[in-house]
Amino acid sequence: MDGTVTVIDKGAVRIHSYMAPDDSLNVTTHLVESPARVIAVDAQYSLAYADEVVAYAKGLSKPLDRLIVSHAHPDHFNGAARFGAPVYALAAVRDQIAAQGDGQDPHGAVIPAVDLTPSAEIVPGTEVIDGIPFVSEAHHGGEAADQLVIKLPEQGVLVAQDLVYHALHLFLGNNDITGWAKAVDDLAAQPAYDTVLGGHGLPAGPEVFDEMRRYLADADELLGDDGEAYKQAIVARYPAWGGTVLIDIGNQYLFGAPPA
Template identity: 50%
Template sequence: MKGKVTVISKGPVTVHSYQAPADGLEVTTQLIETPKRIIAIDGQYKLEYADEVVAYAKGLGKPIDRLIISHAHPDHFLGAARFGAPIFALRETRAAIAAMADLKDPSGREVRIDDVLPTETVILGTDLVDGIPLSFEHLHGGEIADSLIIALPEHRILIAQVVSNRVHLWVADRDFAGWKANIERLVNRRYETILPGHGEPTDRTVWRELYDYLDVAGDFAGYDGATYKAKMIERFPGWTGVEIIDIANALHPAP
């Protein structure tokens, strides 16, 4: 396996957090294992790594009940069809994906949008899965206009795929106020384990680190892309995922 899996067990629930290598932007897929099934969160960027996740999930001996797409960035859904399960998302996320043309994964393999388009709508609020409460909440702004977070409140686990753990953030929309508002919305809740969309599982310290990162990113946001990249690497030398900055710079070149 080229990716790595961190396993977090809390009573009847086990979460398997798969993190792709650097050429997959260290994006994560979370596998929530309940007594009878597996619920997958996000479908990977590189199809090779989606296949790794699916093979790992099959090894658990339980069916993949559904795949939930947290938001409409391709690194979180290009491998969705590989899971062979119903695809769920927010209505807004489905619309954003539907508006895209066909894409390619980092290795150049073609992905038809129709193949990864969510067909089911996530119902916000709390749902019981095998008797275990899962909470679904809509976030607005920050990394992207619409995103979904999933919590296991009884186990104090938060799955926030728009959060990164010491992996450079996607700030192409320059919505620093939205980012901070979402952090402030979550920071006082009682979650002990935070499962991010990029990087390893972490804890509540991630909120302070993200807030500090956004302060610095906001200060340098007016620079050209190359200067912004250099300054962020200098200020956060231990952070990985510089490729995320490169992709943002390529999509939004300096005038």
């Protein structure tokens, strides 16, 4: 296996977090294993790594009940069809994905829009699955325009996806540092969650919120009108953090493609 799997035992629930390698942006898919089924959150960027997640899920010997897509960035939904399960998303996220049309695997393969677009809508609120409450919340602004957060209050698990990265540089292409900082503050104000699952990087604890606050404050200070200067400055402050390619991708959105 090329990806890294971290297993967290929460009694009635086990969390299997699959983090892709560096060449696929360290995207993290979470498999929530309940007594009778598996629920997947996010579908990977590379189809090959989506296949690894699905193979691992099959090894749990429980049906894959659904795939939940947290937001409309291709690194989180490209591999959706590989899961062979109903695909759920917030209505706004579903519409944003549909508007993008066909996708593309990072290795070049075209992915038809029908393989990407969620077919089932998530309405924010609480759904009890196998006796376990799953709380869905819609958040607006930050890393993406609209994002889904899932809470398992009885297990102390917060699935924050791309509102939280762990020890990886942030993608700032949505140009909303203020909104992102507010979202982090809102999540951090809920102390009942001792396990925080992000969309890039390994699982963390609530200390990750302070890490995110510091990084976002530094990014707000350093981000000017020169993407390369910003990259050099933020990497100097966080030299041990991975995912520098995420800075490059963000800079393309913020400043356009670099000159040839």
